[in-house]
Amino acid sequence: MTATTLRSLSPYQIAKRRRNLLLSMGVTLAALILLMIYLMPLGYGVISSLKTKSQVDDPQGPLLPSETVKYEYEGQQYDVYYMPTETGIQEWALVRRGRSNSDFVDINNPEVGLIYWEGNWRQLDPVHELSFQWNNYPEAWDTIEFPQLLANTLVYAFVTMIGTLVASALVAYGFARFEFPFKNLLFIILISTIILPPAVTLVPTYAFFIHVLNWGGTWLPLIVPQMFGNAYNVFLLRQYFLTIPTEMEEAARIDGAGPFRTFISVILPQAVPALTAVALFHFFFAWNDFFGPLIYLAGNRKGNPITVGLTEFNGLYSSETQLILAAAIISMILPLTIFFLAQRVFIQGIVITGVDK
Numbered sequence: 001m002t003a004t005t006l007r008s009l010s011p012y013q014i015a016k017r018r019r020n021l022l023l024s025m026g027v028t029l030a031a032l033i034l035l036m037i038y039l040m041p042l043g044y045g046v047i048s049s050l051k052t053k054s055q056v057d058d059p060q061g062p063l064l065p066s067e068t069v070k071y072e073y074e075g076q077q078y079d080v081y082y083m084p085t086e087t088g089i090q091e092w093a094l095v096r097r098g099r100s101n102s103d104f105v106d107i108n109n110p111e112v113g114l115i116y117w118e119g120n121w122r123q124l125d126p127v128h129e130l131s132f133q134w135n136n137y138p139e140a141w142d143t144i145e146f147p148q149l150l151a152n153t154l155v156y157a158f159v160t161m162i163g164t165l166v167a168s169a170l171v172a173y174g175f176a177r178f179e180f181p182f183k184n185l186l187f188i189i190l191i192s193t194i195i196l197p198p199a200v201t202l203v204p205t206y207a208f209f210i211h212v213l214n215w216g217g218t219w220l221p222l223i224v225p226q227m228f229g230n231a232y233n234v235f236l237l238r239q240y241f242l243t244i245p246t247e248m249e250e251a252a253r254i255d256g257a258g259p260f261r262t263f264i265s266v267i268l269p270q271a272v273p274a275l276t277a278v279a280l281f282h283f284f285f286a287w288n289d290f291f292g293p294l295i296y297l298a299g300n301r302k303g304n305p306i307t308v309g310l311t312e313f314n315g316l317y318s319s320e321t322q323l324i325l326a327a328a329i330i331s332m333i334l335p336l337t338i339f340f341l342a343q344r345v346f347i348q349g350i351v352i353t354g355v356d357k
Helices: 003-008 011-048 053-057 136-144 146-177 183-195 198-212 220-228 231-242 246-254 259-270 272-288 291-296 306-316 321-341 343-352
Strands: 066-068 070-073 076-085 088-096 101-106 115-118 128-130
Touching: 011 321, 053 321, 070 088, 076 101, 136 146, 136 306, 136 321, 146 183, 146 220, 146 231, 146 259, 146 272, 146 306, 146 321, 183 231, 198 220, 198 291, 220 291, 231 272, 246 259, 259 272, 272 306, 272 321, 291 306, 306 321, 321 343
Parallel strands: none
Antiparallel strands: 066 128, 070 076, 076 088, 088 101, 101 115
């Protein structure tokens, strides 16, 4: 805002603009603080995944991945400490450790030789330098058999995503555009399944798939049910389809298009944001699905997705925290990449879905 514009405003308008500016800055600052708090566990995981085992286990160690600086003196390596002197803080290498006195070497002036120092060397702070252990990631990749786990997870996520997207879109189109007996009642019954606790249907569903259909140890109990849609996805898509003007369908009907052709050529191209949101919702659900694969793939270790594989890896290498975190970070890369690439369409689908035009 220029000085001329400010002079043309009344004191009340200037004060109001300043209050709005301060309010906007306060809201932005609060949002940034909340974002930093929310991302702190992720940041800690990334930092810890780049440390050595000794660094992770050291509660007094520095936050960032770092190692104690070593100095070679007379063919041996010695730890370097910060030493307070009359001329300021200097870096000395601890050559001989004692209870009440020790010998040091000034790494910047080693020609002086050993320096006798009285005091407890344990009270001195060691000198650290950044040291990122990038080899944790390839080690975790090779140990956990990531290619097989990723392939299983991708197949499960994409196949069920396509199946539930097609089925949910067809059902949502029927509820949004067609009239048939007991339409509202059937829709209420469908939506009521959302609040049905999964624990209620767990035992009969498991018994049916395992003992009746004999699908134990296969992906069929996880994939086939998704081919019949999902009540939550149907609700989202139906709300979006209701916002599409019916005049477009009437024009297609006049041109001779049937209901299915209208659905393919008119409805779906207009519903790309909602379809993208539903597809990503289900992709993330399938990527993070743990309980289903755990019980239905029992005995088929090669068919495990990445969630079950990480749990197994966590049990076998519980003392290797840095490798566990490295494996977890690797498993997050693909979902985060997909989300950021489709972020604009995804957010648009969430905002528009359920809002009447």
